[in-house]
Amino acid sequence: MNKCVTPVVLCGGSGTRLWPVSRKQFPKQFAAIVEGKSLLELTLNRLTGSQVFNQKAITFVTAEAYKFLLLDILKKNNILGRVILEKYAKNTAIAIALAINNCDPSEVIMICPSDHYIPENKKFSKMISDGYDLVIQEKKLVTFGIQPNYPATGYGYIKAGGKLESHGYHVNRFIEKPDLKGAQDLLKNDKVFWNSGIFLGQCSVFLEAFKKYATDIYSAAEEASRQSKVTEDNGITFIFPDPDHIKTTKKISVDKAIMEKSPNLALIPFYGNWSDIGTWPALGDIAVSDIDGNVIDGDDITMINTKKTFVYRSVGGRPVVCIGLQSLVVVDAGDVLLVMDKNDSENLRKVVEHLSEIGKSYTECHQRGYRPWGWYDVIDSGDRFQVKRICVLPNQSISLQKHVYRSEHWVVVSGEAEVTKNDKTLTLRQDESVYIPIGTVHRLSNKKSFNLEIIEVQTGSYLGEDDIIRLEDNYGRVS
Secondary structure, rough: OOOOEEEEOOOOOOOOOHHOOOOOOHHHHHOEOOEEEEEEHHHHHHHHHOOEOOOOEEEEEHHHHHHHHHHHHHHOOOOEEEEEEOOOOOHHHHHHHHHHOOOOOOOOEEEEEEEOOOOOOOHHHHHHHHHHHHHHHHEEEEEEEEEOOOOOOOOOEEEEEEOOOOEEEEEEEOOOOHHHHHHHHHEEEEOOEEEEEEEEEEHHHHHHHHHHHHHHHHHHHHHHHHHEEEEEEEEEEEEEEEEEEEEOOOOHHHHHHHHHHHOEEEEEEEOOOEOOOOOOOHHHHHOOOOOOOOOEEEEEEEEEOOOOEEEEEEEEOEEEEOOOOEOEEEEEOOEEEEEEEEEHHHHHHHHHHHHHOOHHHHOOOEEEEEEEOOOEEEEEEEEEEEEEEEOOOOOOOOOEEEEOOOEEEEEEEEEEEEEEEEEEEEEEEOOOEEEOOOOOEEEEEOOOOOOOEEEEEEEEOOOOOOOOOEEEEEOOOOO
């Protein structure tokens, strides 16, 4: 039998446990943290490397704010498909219901997170193939359990029931994330597995489950999908579900909404290598350590009399020197330095939440901000001024815009800039500059085949990113 599974990739999470590399505006699934690749790229490699998956119809669900981060990776990897963009983050139940409403009822879909590390692609494909048989032959919804190898308190668990005639088990029950003693007790049972968050089933069966056990989510997703706005970009379909039908929908996981209630749920164990890279120590665990148990990720890192320590240095970070350390995590993200005991990683989320509550902007965004036209680095800032290094990619341009509170001075470092200034168009080359007063309609464009880099000096009473009135934009953004 020819097996054809449509992957539905969930890539809208914020990943605060890998802060400060993962931040709200640039979460972990997009960051190149494993062998120079992002977890999303590794997920795409896994899906496009197997004949089980329909590689021309991969469906992605992500936040509107991540549209251009996702688009950049899709173009880089020559991936086509559907992208569903959520305005409001409401956990996995509504995200999956939206995806199902945009697939054919007869399609067999695999729902999977974008931030898991599963290096054994053949074992993964075999697991999905086994699940496919249960979906087609017995109309099952299938979940996949990971064989636990330590008492994890950061994962939910699934207890298997009786064995099925073909593959896998009935599901006895889902178990919430336990404390350490509870996790240790669970490991004594060989029929208890980590909940992978990966699900397989026919769209029509998923829809029936939503209709029966989560009527409000079923109705909201159906109506939001019916009133979606659809656009195309080089073979990629972007779907914007109507946000008014999602805004008041409750936040709930697909596990609690339908999976825990479904009587026809089956579990297939996965005995291969797996990690959700949920913490910095977990990232260190998949890397090769030196003779002292240290893991070093990045350049210009010196370790002296240091053991069992994980050090990560982002590109552009400072040189890192560790002397006399034991069992620590050290992460230099350029603008933020994290030093943490390995055994305290579960508290990182609480720290980030606290910093966000007291208004620290570095919980939200990096020193480097990514835009559809390129990126910028904040070099320096102070009272009434901010200095940025801006890179505009080939054949791209910022929006036609003006500011209410700030003026800007642009100096070209490399490349050639086409500058719109009110009703004039200027061409600037290396070492040439232009002044943009407050209220001036302006645009910066790169019409060449190589990058344009400028230094921008902002001055004014308010320098926030929201002081932009967009008059025209190539990427569909509004002020």
